[in-house]
Amino acid sequence: MxxxxxxxxxxxxxxxxxxxxxxxxxxxxxxxxxxxxxxxxxxxxxxxxxxxxxxxxxxxxxxxxxxxxxxxxxxxxxxxxxxxxxxxxxxxxxxxxxxxxxxxxxxxxxxxxxxxxxxxxxxxxxxxxxxxxxxxxNCTATGLVLALAPVWDLLAPAAVHVTTYQARSGAGIPGLGAAELSANVIPHIAGEEEKVAVETAVLLGKRRGRRVVPSAVPILVHAARVPTRDGHLEAVTVVARRAPSESSLRRAWTEFDPLARLPLPTAPHPPIQLATEDDRPQPALDVWAGTPASARGMAAVVGRIRWSAPHLRFFVLTHNAVRGGAxxxxxxxxxxxxxxxxxxxxxx
Ligand SMILES: NC(=O)c1ccc[n+]([C@@H]2O[C@H](COP(=O)([O-])OP(=O)(O)OC[C@H]3O[C@@H](n4cnc5c(N)ncnc54)[C@H](OP(=O)(O)O)[C@@H]3O)[C@@H](O)[C@H]2O)c1
CATH class of the missing domain: 3.40.50.720 (NAD(P)-binding Rossmann-like Domain)
Known part of the structure; x- marks a missing residue:
């Protein structure tokens, strides 16, 4: 449809x-x-x-x-x-x-x-x-929860702050040709900040029988539309209540693959890729991340990790229309x- x-x-x-x-x-x-x-x-x-x-x-x-x-x-x-x-x-x-x-x-x-x-x-x-x-x-919440889930319990967050740089195609085919997005940034996407906060809390919430109790951790969102074509980039700051080592955080991300044993044809393995270069992830270079070939565009790329307790900072990139959509x-x-x-x- x-x-x-x-x-x-x-x-x-x-x-x-x-x-x-x-x-x-x-x-x-x-x-x-x-x-x-x-x-x-x-x-x-x-x-x-x-x-x-x-x-x-x-x-x-x-x-x-x-x-x-x-x-x-x-x-x-x-x-x-x-x-x-x-x-x-x-x-x-x-x-x-x-x-x-x-x-x-x-x-x-x-x-x-x-x-x-x-x-x-x-x-x-x-x-x-x-x-x-x-x-x-929402496509932005998808990238955010993929990046947060592996490190959530290690950090026991008190709050999460996220600022997004969302591609044109997030507004569908009309967004691709939108004149106001030529060499511009628009610091408003209707309803987006509320959706990201509420849905992230549900996704990270606990199931009790047939109900989900959303996480109570505050998620504070700034959403902006930028003139890239595909790929939502997010700058994330987690305010932590615990202080794990940086190596344990990196290990949690690289070892995260909860679907490894399930026969799902388009699941990415691994679902998180860690970028090591200082200037990554970039939408132009990393938006199609994901292996095997059937999972191209399905992985989240996490990079620019900076950890100085209580603040963990990183960027995460996901393909809004692939991982965040179809x-x-x-x-x-x-x-x-x-x-x-x-x-x-x-x-x-
Ligand atoms: N773009 C993203 O990154 C993204 C990510 C996650 C979720 N979503 C969600 O996915 C949905 C589709 O978004 P999109 O970006 O693909 O938008 P889009 O490019 O504007 O496509 C909209 C589609 O809906 C059809 N349509 C519109 N009005 C209709 C009507 N009254 N009756 C029947 N069909 C109608 C259009 O058909 P015609 O060609 O005939 O007009 C077209 O096929 C939205 O709910 C959006 O919020 C989008």
């Missing part, structure tokens, strides 16, 4: 040859129905040949149900996405969404698999027969499939 947009096109790349989710129907709005993926392609990487000629179509939830579709990936604008996603669920179709509408609903896990895989257990809330609705967090959603679906929360393809 929203397959003609920036996140939708990244979905097409990730699903074109996916072992479990390949051969998608590409749904779009009135502007794009009838056009081919190739006609609207806006990414700076090649269009997947398997889907280049595929035309965008319009389908109602009722038509999708009749066609025995059982899984939808969502890349629609928030506001428009919510009611449609609710109707899909009522019709037995699982939804993995990038939109914000249902992120705070009971029974909807907000998920970054390396950080809070156990939050998948909140699925469905009181109605456990409902198909899963799983939300990605790739994060596909990884969530891979986790749900491996956990038995998703019916395999063709089971109706």
């Amino acid at each position: 929203g397959a003609s947009g920036y996140i939708g096109q990244h979905f097409a790349r990730r699903l074109a040859r996916h072992p479990a989710f390949a051969d998608p129907l590409l749904l779009a709005g009135d502007r794009s129905v009838g056009r081919r993926l190739d006609d609207v392609w806006a990414l700076d990487v090649p269009v997947p040949p398997e889907l280049a000629d595929r035309r965008f179509v319009a389908r109602t939830p009722r038509q999708l149900q009749a066609a025995r579709v059982n899984l939808a990936f969502g890349a629609l604008p928030s506001g428009h996405a919510g009611p449609l996603e609710s109707e899909l669920l009522q019709r037995g179709i699982a939804v993995f969404t990038n939109a914000a509408d249902h992120r705070r609903d009971a029974g909807v896990p907000l998920l970054v698999p390396e950080v809070n895989a156990d939050h998948l257990r909140v699925l469905g809330g009181r109605d456990s027969r409902r198909p899963p609705l799983v939300a990605n967090p 790739g994060g959603s596909v990884l969530n679906a891979e986790l749900a499939l491996a956990a038995g929360d998703l019916r395999p393809r063709g089971t109706g």
Whole structure:
């Protein structure tokens, strides 16, 4: 859904040859129905040949149900996405969404698999027969929690301060051409600072049965839009209550790989890469970090680490549309499939 947009096109790349989710129907709005993926392609990487000629179509939830579709990936604008996603669920179709509408609903896990895989257990809330609705967090929160999770318990933070340098593509295809972003920085992204603070607290929160109790650590955010194309860079300061050695912090980051034993085709191993050069991470050089090849763009790059208790300072970079968008959603679906929360393809 929203397959003609920036996140939708990244979905097409990730699903074109996916072992479990390949051969998608590409749904779009009135502007794009009838056009081919190739006609609207806006990414700076090649269009997947398997889907280049595929035309965008319009389908109602009722038509999708009749066609025995059982899984939808969502890349629609928030506001428009919510009611449609609710109707899909009522019709037995699982939804993995990038939109914000249902992120705070009971029974909807907000998920970054390396950080809070156990939050998948909140699925469905009181109605456990409902198909899963799983939300990605905001793309900036994704990078922040990936960097914080490995060192969280070592530091026992009293507060986290973060200033973001967010790429144009975070505003979708309209953001790529936005004239006000030419040689400029805009110190405001509507709703972003609140979303990052609230969602980071949920992601780092503890699950109690089918509820998540958010972390109470204050997260103070400044969000700015900068004229880079892809990749959200974040300058993070953690105010710590403990004083571990710098080597133990570095080891916690480099050894972090909680999905190592799970068969998730697009999980990055390792999920955190430590940059050693003084001038990294840079969006232009590091945004596609991630191994194996199926996980390019899925790793977070942490660098410029400075530790002088009680302040740990570092930068983290993630690809907003891959790790923070389509790739994060596909990884969530891979986790749900491996956990038995998703019916395999063709089971109706
Ligand atoms: N960009 C990012 O880095 C990022 C990261 C994480 C999450 N997200 C979230 O992902 C979602 C998509 O963002 P995006 O950046 O891909 O935006 P985008 O490039 O503007 O794409 C929007 C998509 O939604 C479709 N659409 C818009 N209005 C519609 C309507 N009324 N009915 C049906 N389809 C409609 C568009 O279709 P047409 O081509 O027909 O107009 C297009 O396919 C948003 O909720 C956003 O907040 C974005």
